[in-house]
Amino acid sequence: DIVMTQSPDSLAVSLGERATINCKSSQSVLYSTNNKNYLAWYQQKPGQPPKLLIYWASTRESGVPDRFSGSGSGTDFTLTISSLQAEDVAVYYCQQYYRTPRTFGQGTKLVIK
């Protein structure tokens, strides 16, 4: 199985400041045929299902604010929130969909400092 490891486990950021979450996969999730990284980022708020933010490592899902961005390739990925808003308080997960079983990171809890 591909192991996904996020860092940090929790993160406190001031409103308006940048938040950065890292995700590392135990093997590459880059599909050479189409040069796409099968890596997604989700946001989850209490009592709700995960919400897709980013897919193919860097493509923003429709309706997701442009302060959210994803980067990286191969085994190392980053989710960046450029200017933290109060509504961004949540747990964030990365997930690889390159191979079954689909695997998620352990989550990063983002709070306001």
Add this chain to the structure above:
Amino acid sequence: EVQLVESGGGLVQPGGSLRLSCAASGFIFSNYWMHWVRQAPGKGPVWISRIDHDGSVRNYTDSVKGRFTISRDNAKNTLFLQMNSLRVEDTAVYYCARESDRSYEFWGQGTLVTVSS
């Protein structure tokens, strides 16, 4: 509008069985692979099973193999998860999710399964 609505969760004793359903609407159900993902209290999501368009391909995570069975009824736009020999560690919210090349862009709201004596 795409909707996925799970049902069938509840409290069951260890060793018992439950059948979860996921009613799909707003899209051509038979065109998509469908998945079940669960999330234990305070933990992250964990993939448990998937099924292809017509049910001919089914995959499971190791911890549920031989105990859980995924199936679908394309005529009724419904996904199922038959869960037998339930264990305390199966306690979780169970979500159905639609697969695409964007991974899971649609999830249901989940149904809670509690396994306890």
